[in-house]
Amino acid sequence: METILKCTDLKKSYFRKTALNGLNLEIKKGRITGLLGPNGSGKTTFLKIIAGILRPSSGEILINGNRPGIKTKAQVSYLPDRDYLYKWMRISDAVNFFDDMYDDFDKEKAGEMLKFMNLSEDSKVRELSKGMSEKLYLTLVLSRKSQLYVLDEPLGGVDPTTREKILDAILKNYTEESSILITTHLVSDIERLFDDVAFISEGRIVLFGNAEELRSERKMSIDEIYREVFR
Amino acid sequence: MDSEFEPNIPIYVQIMNDIKRRIVSEQLKPEDKLHSVREMSVKLKVNPNTIQRAYRELERQGITYKQRGMGTFVSGDISVINNLKREMAQDVLCNFMRDMKGLGFSPKEIVEIVRENIREDI
Numbered sequence: 001m002e003t004i005l006k007c008t009d010l011k012k013s014y015f016r017k018t019a020l021n022g023l024n025l026e027i028k029k030g031r032i033t034g035l036l037g038p039n040g041s042g043k044t045t046f047l048k049i050i051a052g053i054l055r056p057s058s059g060e061i062l063i064n065g066n067r068p069g070i071k072t073k074a075q076v077s078y079l080p081d082r083d084y085l086y087k088w089m090r091i092s093d094a095v096n097f098f099d100d101m102y103d104d105f106d107k108e109k110a111g112e113m114l115k116f117m118n119l120s121e122d123s124k125v126r127e128l129s130k131g132m133s134e135k136l137y138l139t140l141v142l143s144r145k146s147q148l149y150v151l152d153e154p155l156g157g158v159d160p161t162t163r164e165k166i167l168d169a170i171l172k173n174y175t176e177e178s179s180i181l182i183t184t185h186l187v188s189d190i191e192r193l194f195d196d197v198a199f200i201s202e203g204r205i206v207l208f209g210n211a212e213e214l215r216s217e218r219k220m221s222i223d224e225i226y227r228e229v230f231r
Numbered sequence: 232m233d234s235e236f237e238p239n240i241p242i243y244v245q246i247m248n249d250i251k252r253r254i255v256s257e258q259l260k261p262e263d264k265l266h267s268v269r270e271m272s273v274k275l276k277v278n279p280n281t282i283q284r285a286y287r288e289l290e291r292q293g294i295t296y297k298q299r300g301m302g303t304f305v306s307g308d309i310s311v312i313n314n315l316k317r318e319m320a321q322d323v324l325c326n327f328m329r330d331m332k333g334l335g336f337s338p339k340e341i342v343e344i345v346r347e348n349i350r351e352d353i
Contacts, residue, residue: 030280031280032278032280164276167276168273168276171272171273171276171278171279172269172273174272174279192236192242192275192276192277192278192281193276193277193278194278195278195280195281211278212241212242212243212281212284213241215238215239215240215241215242216239216240216241216244218239219239220238220239221238221239223238224238
């Protein structure tokens, strides 16, 4: 199977604070990987490096064989854990904004997904609830035809109905041609989506494996393993 | 299928067992078409590769067959389904016997209890 992302001994420090401390990870094409770890374990820093927003202090990261840069930014679709759209925008403005920004953006698909998410293009970004705005961001990010989708806490702070919609959208969007990396610390809601799981602690991967194999080896759910690893 | 899964058993095994149960109880009849991998995946909120694995395994066991471009179907071979039924009954029986013995019943007493219960059922 082709490798889409490969990190070797990746390190990142902010002045004296170490966020990534020798991270190794490989993600294959067509797989959904869960990156699981508590707050402050380095998840977001890692995703930002993949997205090309931060530079690693040392070590190597290759996306489709290339270092993060202009080329990889066109292949990686990143869902940050923060809002970044302008408050004056309507949803339709946000869609046009993405359409201008990214060559691989599929406007038609975005329109369909917005309907599926029960979002109206006339709504103002400022007036969206937490759940609605999460659905909007996810719609925008998944409407790009990327090779690697990197989703930072897509389920953070949303109600159960919205959670279901989000999971549905991720599954509907999945193709064998792309890979998805999802971070979360709410494992039980989403663990059935994962092919592989990587547990991250203090900036390194402490456990990696196929989700089904881990379940049968340890006779535990991924959620239970998570609780054990991060006890 | 109830979308709650047992935590400690691989999900693909649980999906296989559920399909087998539905075949044996005739909710799924011979030659019925199974949902596509994608439909199942969205319905159960499970990774498509996991569903794929369950389907592949069912096919390998001869319980289903795949028709190129058409989908996956329940085997039309009645003997396959009868075997499946017997196999599953055996599992239920094994667990039952183990539990009853654990409660301290002798085989003779177990037969007696079963007989009484069957009479009540009728």
